[in-house]
Amino acid sequence: MTVNLEVSEGVGTLRLDRPPMNALDIATQDRLKELAEEATRRDDVRAVVLYGGERVFAAGADIKEMQAMDHLGMVRRARALQDAFTAVARIPKPVVAAVTGYALGGGCELALCADYRIAADDAKLGQPEILLGLIPGAGGTQRLPRLIGPSKAKDLIFTGRMVKADEALTLGLVDRVVPAAEVYEQAHAWAARLAQGPAVALRAAKESIDTGLETDLDSGLAMERNWFAGLFATEDRERGMRSFVEEGPGKAKFL
Numbered sequence: 001m002t003v004n005l006e007v008s009e010g011v012g013t014l015r016l017d018r019p020p021m022n023a024l025d026i027a028t029q030d031r032l033k034e035l036a037e038e039a040t041r042r043d044d045v046r047a048v049v050l051y052g053g054e055r056v057f058a059a060g061a062d063i064k065e066m067q068a069m070d071h072l073g074m075v076r077r078a079r080a081l082q083d084a085f086t087a088v089a090r091i092p093k094p095v096v097a098a099v100t101g102y103a104l105g106g107g108c109e110l111a112l113c114a115d116y117r118i119a120a121d122d123a124k125l126g127q128p129e130i131l132l133g134l135i136p137g138a139g140g141t142q143r144l145p146r147l148i149g150p151s152k153a154k155d156l157i158f159t160g161r162m163v164k165a166d167e168a169l170t171l172g173l174v175d176r177v178v179p180a181a182e183v184y185e186q187a188h189a190w191a192a193r194l195a196q197g198p199a200v201a202l203r204a205a206k207e208s209i210d211t212g213l214e215t216d217l218d219s220g221l222a223m224e225r226n227w228f229a230g231l232f233a234t235e236d237r238e239r240g241m242r243s244f245v246e247e248g249p250g251k252a253k254f255l
Helices: 026-041 063-067 071-089 106-112 128-132 140-148 150-159 165-171 180-195 199-212 217-233 235-247
Strands: 003-008 011-016 047-051 095-099 102-104 116-120 124-126 162-164 176-178
Touching: 003 026, 011 026, 011 180, 026 071, 047 180, 071 106, 095 106, 095 180, 102 106, 106 124, 106 140, 116 165, 116 180, 124 165, 128 150, 140 150, 162 165, 165 176, 176 180, 199 217, 199 235, 217 235
Parallel strands: 011 047, 047 095, 095 116, 102 124, 116 176
Antiparallel strands: 003 011, 124 162
């Protein structure tokens, strides 16, 4: 399989496994969607790590496969391509990308679907589609400017240039840079800590932030208000407040 889902300590690792560069061909895209939806459904998956292995995250689409497609073929395929990445972005649980080596084109777009990105100090990221006479087609023109702002996103997309980890950190494209050997370990630790948290409240927080960014302030506040009040019906809220009163802050166990 070109993508696998491995679960440990409440953390599901979505592992790309298509050597040598984890090129995201159609079969890999479809498998990614299938496993993202499985991670969404499974109660034993409480947080997710996106990982491509020690050497490379994903170096982009399978160009040879794309070169053989004509306009009609891509019209038929483009929605499925976006749907695969959207399935990852909509996992209602904390998702962290562990970025090693190259995260280019579709690889960068996949990292953008995560809630948090930890990159190796030798990682390189970018959207080089313009160099092929194309634009990003798996969410890059939409998620990148929402993350780092339109001007910075246009610079990367217009030029197609790669950025090293330190510049990616400055741009806000990644959130933490660590030694290459520690990327997966630190990503898993981030996910494992959140996997111990209140699952429904984490889902509410993620949906409120993500959906709120796509709407006006009043609508976002209404959604936040509804989620906030609704969480008072959960066992986790009862447990969290009881623990706070009896033991002090930060000691509640939610599993």
